[in-house]
Amino acid sequence: MTEQVLLPQADGSLAPYAPGRHVPLDEPPGRPKSQIAYAAAHMVADPLADVDPTSRAALDWEATMAYRRYLWSLGFSLAEAMDTDQRGMGLDWETTKEPIRRAVAEARSHGAEIACCAGTDHVRPGDSTLEDVTAAYEEQCGFVEGEGGRVILMASCALAAVAEKPEEYAEVYGGILAQVSSPVILHWLGGMFDPTLEGYWGHRDLDDAMEVCLSIIGDHAEKVDGIKVSLLDKDREVEMRRRLPEGVKMYTDDDFNYPELIRGDEEGFSHALLGIFDAIARHSARRRRARGPRRR
Numbered sequence: 001m002t003e004q005v006l007l008p009q010a011d012g013s014l015a016p017y018a019p020g021r022h023v024p025l026d027e028p029p030g031r032p033k034s035q036i037a038y039a040a041a042h043m044v045a046d047p048l049a050d051v052d053p054t055s056r057a058a059l060d061w062e063a064t065m066a067y068r069r070y071l072w073s074l075g076f077s078l079a080e081a082m083d084t085d086q087r088g089m090g091l092d093w094e095t096t097k098e099p100i101r102r103a104v105a106e107a108r109s110h111g112a113e114i115a116c117c118a119g120t121d122h123v124r125p126g127d128s129t130l131e132d133v134t135a136a137y138e139e140q141c142g143f144v145e146g147e148g149g150r151v152i153l154m155a156s157c158a159l160a161a162v163a164e165k166p167e168e169y170a171e172v173y174g175g176i177l178a179q180v181s182s183p184v185i186l187h188w189l190g191g192m193f194d195p196t197l198e199g200y201w202g203h204r205d206l207d208d209a210m211e212v213c214l215s216i217i218g219d220h221a222e223k224v225d226g227i228k229v230s231l232l233d234k235d236r237e238v239e240m241r242r243r244l245p246e247g248v249k250m251y252t253d254d255d256f257n258y259p260e261l262i263r264g265d266e267e268g269f270s271h272a273l274l275g276i277f278d279a280i281a282r283h284s285a286r287r288r289r290a291r292g293p294r295r296r
Contacts, residue, residue: 005019043059079117104116170219225249252274258272
């Protein structure tokens, strides 16, 4: 007998639903070479741990690492310790160090690609100076690079709270980019995801903010691998993509428009750094591998 589940209806009642037959997907051939896709993988909590909501998170290490190995087997790169892991919302910096350490070691043993998020979530927004924010970035970047990982430079709520002018963003980012040993992926997370990041880059107007961001990238292009944009605005992402310096990549994080942005147009395409890849990994891998080489 086909198993059924009860699903809520618009009138508040429950109706039985029989899921369709599961059809396994074959492994697609080859691995995409010219388009990069980072999966921002979630972490797996230990369901048996004796913790409460105010204590440090407890993780199921084997399940967490097993899923990362699975993503690598499908040809994905891994974005570790992102905001999709509840950074600053349950997963603190001290706990985050261990999955970064483990994942970088696993990536090295599998010959896989990994980048790890570094931010300022161990300092309190509103109680920090620009110097505190810079020191926090330095600490986390130093840890990631010390473990052998590439840095994803997370947007900072602490910086948004203390910086009043675009020049202060340029000062902080310029100081960090001057110190990192390899190019980083910048991270622009819009206020629709986190209201404390409204006005990032020193402007509430997104066009003005984009100009500041592009200026910082242009001044330090040799230290910027790319930028992850999470604004849910495909037209602005395409405009910014076309204005990036040569060699600097656009990594889409547009949950609504990522298929179109990854597909691209006559002038180029976006690479990807997406949490959704976690959930649709196999289907997405098949689609990416079936498409063939890209133009750039």
